[in-house]
Amino acid sequence: MFAPDSSKNNTGGLTPVYLLAGFLGSGKTTLLLALLERLKAQGRKPAVIMNELGDVNLERQLFDDELPMSELLGGCICCSSRGDLSLEIHGLMEREQPDIILIEATGAANPLESIDGITEASMYQKVQLQGVITVVDGSLLLERGRNGKGKTFKLLLEGVRCATLLVLGKGDRLEPEEKVEAQQLLREWNAYAPIVSSFRGQLEDWTPFEDMDNGAAVSRQHETQTETEGQPRSTQIQSAQMQSVQSRSPFNMISSKAGQDHDHVMAVTYYFEGPVDSEAFEELLNTLPDNIYRAKGIVRFGDTSSGSRFLFQYAYKETDFMRIEPQGDVHDVAVFIGEHFSRQELVEKLEQLKGIQGA
Numbered sequence: 001m002f003a004p005d006s007s008k009n010n011t012g013g014l015t016p017v018y019l020l021a022g023f024l025g026s027g028k029t030t031l032l033l034a035l036l037e038r039l040k041a042q043g044r045k046p047a048v049i050m051n052e053l054g055d056v057n058l059e060r061q062l063f064d065d066e067l068p069m070s071e072l073l074g075g076c077i078c079c080s081s082r083g084d085l086s087l088e089i090h091g092l093m094e095r096e097q098p099d100i101i102l103i104e105a106t107g108a109a110n111p112l113e114s115i116d117g118i119t120e121a122s123m124y125q126k127v128q129l130q131g132v133i134t135v136v137d138g139s140l141l142l143e144r145g146r147n148g149k150g151k152t153f154k155l156l157l158e159g160v161r162c163a164t165l166l167v168l169g170k171g172d173r174l175e176p177e178e179k180v181e182a183q184q185l186l187r188e189w190n191a192y193a194p195i196v197s198s199f200r201g202q203l204e205d206w207t208p209f210e211d212m213d214n215g216a217a218v219s220r221q222h223e224t225q226t227e228t229e230g231q232p233r234s235t236q237i238q239s240a241q242m243q244s245v246q247s248r249s250p251f252n253m254i255s256s257k258a259g260q261d262h263d264h265v266m267a268v269t270y271y272f273e274g275p276v277d278s279e280a281f282e283e284l285l286n287t288l289p290d291n292i293y294r295a296k297g298i299v300r301f302g303d304t305s306s307g308s309r310f311l312f313q314y315a316y317k318e319t320d321f322m323r324i325e326p327q328g329d330v331h332d333v334a335v336f337i338g339e340h341f342s343r344q345e346l347v348e349k350l351e352q353l354k355g356i357q358g359a
């Protein structure tokens with residue numbers, strides 16, 4: 001998938017672009033970091049575009065300072081910043097001349113619309129959409145997949161349908177039989193894309209990435225579906241993706257309603273005025289309502305050694321804290337993402353942290 005020299009792969013000297021899709025908190029950034037390590041070891045020059053629903057890219061801290069990165073904040077590629085994606089690609093190509101571009105969409109993005117943005121860029125830059133890697137949280141897939149309805153289900157389904165490679169993440173949270181069930185469901189939804197399991201970004205099998213060194217997955221998936229001669233290849237990919245969604249999907253309206261499927265998802269960004277008490281903060285996370293399924297941010301704890309700051313992650317009731325030393329001027333801030341939750345109630349709870357001992 002990631003050929004050491006793009007001039008030698010079948011992109012014909014065009015810079016390959018990969019879209020990382022997958023529902024909120026599924027493990028896209030974790031995989032992206034692992035992919036970047038791999039590319040670094042191969043001596044490649046990647047650039048990254050990150051799209052976040054919140055107003056800040058909290059995960060910038062996790063990436064190498066030297067990595068060329070551009071950020072689309074405060075909305076989805078597929079709606080509010082839709083037109084911006086192709087501009088960002090254009091800008092990165094002009095400034096950095098990367099030999100590969102990885103785009104992480106927000107977990108609430110419609111992949112078809114992101115694909116649209118990439119193909120638009122390929123009209124005026126030498127870039128080519130080379131793959132859509134969809135990361136799936138196994139537990140969420142089973143929970144929502146069995147249920148078979150709802151907007152989250154539709155977003156999940158759409159992400160899976162568009163994929164040229166499916167990464168079944170968080171395998172550690174699945175029983176062996178559940179893993180088989182999840183793989184079967186993925187296969188039902190997408191008959192073509194290779195499926196690999198991952199644990200915290202480490203793939204059980206990296207072969208699909210090697211197999212795809214020459215763009216094989218994309219061509220393999222599409223050569224049977226599109227015979228459109230004389231069109232830019234990226235346009236073929238896009239139309240094939242659309243066709244594949246429409247022809248295999250019992251939910252044809254998904255593609256026609258592109259951009260509307262995640263209107264229910266909302267994000268609240270909160271800036272802390274000072275340190276908070278670690279236990280009270282953990283308690284707040286542990287008691288978040290079910291409809292807030294994702295949160296992340298940078299906090300400072302008043303009851304731990306002075307000046308310690310933590311990047312916290314919360315996804316579907318699991319919480320992680322990582323001690324960090326932010327570079328530059330970074331606020332203490334948290335972003336909460338979910339569906340139809342009360343902004344006011346959440347902010348009130350956060351405000352209450354101010355008065356708690358230890359903070």
Ligand SMILES: Nc1nc2c(ncn2[C@@H]2O[C@H](COP(=O)(O)OP(=O)(O)OP(=O)(O)O)[C@@H](O)[C@H]2O)c(=O)[nH]1
Nearest residue numbers: 024025026027028029030107170199200313315320
């Ligand atoms: N148990 C478990 N947790 C994981 C795994 N991979 C990632 N996580 C955790 O899941 C949370 C979300 O991971 P991210 O990589 O930030 O997910 P994301 O898809 O980029 O999230 P958004 O950008 O908010 O959509 C973090 O706390 C990760 O540490 C895994 O294989 N197993």
